[in-house]
Amino acid sequence: MTMDIEKARFNMVEQQIRPWDVLDQGVLNLLFKVKREEFVPLAYQGLTFVDMEIPLGHGEVMLSPKLEARILQEVAVKKTDKVLEVGTGSGYMTALLAHEAMHVYSVEIIPEFKMQADQNLKAHGITNATLEIGDAACDWNRQGPYDVIILTGSVPVIPEKFKQNLTTGGRLFVVEGDAPLMEAKLITCVADGVYNTVVLFETCIAPLKNVLQPQRFVF
Numbered sequence: 001m002t003m004d005i006e007k008a009r010f011n012m013v014e015q016q017i018r019p020w021d022v023l024d025q026g027v028l029n030l031l032f033k034v035k036r037e038e039f040v041p042l043a044y045q046g047l048t049f050v051d052m053e054i055p056l057g058h059g060e061v062m063l064s065p066k067l068e069a070r071i072l073q074e075v076a077v078k079k080t081d082k083v084l085e086v087g088t089g090s091g092y093m094t095a096l097l098a099h100e101a102m103h104v105y106s107v108e109i110i111p112e113f114k115m116q117a118d119q120n121l122k123a124h125g126i127t128n129a130t131l132e133i134g135d136a137a138c139d140w141n142r143q144g145p146y147d148v149i150i151l152t153g154s155v156p157v158i159p160e161k162f163k164q165n166l167t168t169g170g171r172l173f174v175v176e177g178d179a180p181l182m183e184a185k186l187i188t189c190v191a192d193g194v195y196n197t198v199v200l201f202e203t204c205i206a207p208l209k210n211v212l213q214p215q216r217f218v219f
Contacts, residue, residue, distance in 0.1 A: 005037065012049040012065050020066040024073045030096055031069060039092035039120050053205075058110050061206060062090055063152065074186050074200060075148045075171045077101045082143065084165070086136045087152035087208060091117030094129050097150070104129040105143050107136040109209050137211040141165050151175070153208035154182050163187060163195055180204050 013031055022028065037048040040062065044054045053061035063071075071093070077083060077100035088094055088108035094117060097104045106129060108114040114133050121129055134140065137153075139161035147170045149162050154175040162172055166189035175184050184200040 008049040009036070012051075016051045016064075016066045017069045020070060022066065022069045022073050024076075026100075027069055027072045030072070030099055031065075034092070034095050034099060034124070036065065036092060038123070039090040039095070041090075056089055056113065058112070059206070060087075060089060060110070060113070062092060063205065067203065067205070068093055068096070070184075070200075071150060071173050072096055072100075075150060075173050077148055081147035083148040083150070084136075084140060084144070084146040085150050085152065086140065088113055088117045088131055089152060091120040091131075093150070093152060094131070095121060095124055095126055097148075098126045098129040101148070102128065105132065105140075105146075106130070107132050107134050107140050109133070109135050109137075135210050137208045139165070146170060149173070151208060153211070154205050155208060155211050157212070157214045158185075158187070159212060163189065166195075168192065175203060175205050 013028055040048045040054055047054055051064055053064055055061055077097060079102060081101045083097050083101045083104045085094055085104060085106040088106040094104055094106045111133050114131050118131055138159045144165040145167045146165055147167050149172045151174045156178055158174050158176050166172055168189055170189045172187040175182050177183055182204050184203050186198045186200055188196045190196050
């Protein structure tokens with residue numbers, strides 16, 4: 001059984017993740033180290049390594065494996081980095097980030113998810129992650145500024161507060177837009193109040209709960 005799981009993990013990396021331009025060997029190694037199946041709800045264990053989002057309940061999902069890996073590669077977390085994750089979910093991305101960062105602060109709006117993620121992280125011996133319950137859809141600066149900020153749900157427009165909470169050199173990963181067309185972006189603070197934005201790829205993921213909606217024209 002263990003061999004089957006490891007074969008499935010290997011296939012996930014080689015057939016889904018590597019072809020999606022995830023070539024950073026450190027990221028690929030991490031996917032073998034942090035066992036994804038230990039963060040997937042029991043009812044969906046059979047889908048752990050499938051190229052799809054996995055339901056968590058409350059209308060929320062785990063992102064697809066290739067998107068999780070691509071995010072990790074793009075934000076390039078360093079051991080000196082303080083990271084903010086908006087949307088803890090199962091805690092899997094939190095665990096991946098914690099292996100690379102100095103400290104991860106992860107905010108979850110659904111208390112049930114926070115409790116389960118706490119258990120998952122403790123089971124993995126992860127001590128450099130702080131989980132908090134709250135609504136961080138527009139801002140979360142309690143421990144800021146941050147070297148890396150990741151929004152695990154999409155936003156129609158990027159809240160300025162997140163950009164302002166970056167250190168110089170800090171990176172923000174965000175998926176911006178409305179379904180069905182959204183863009184994944186990496187925003188880097190190059191100087192105080194100066195930002196460089198790179199469009200990485202097109203995708204479509206569920207929006208953050210309570211995200212601020214822009215004024216829309218009505219005809």
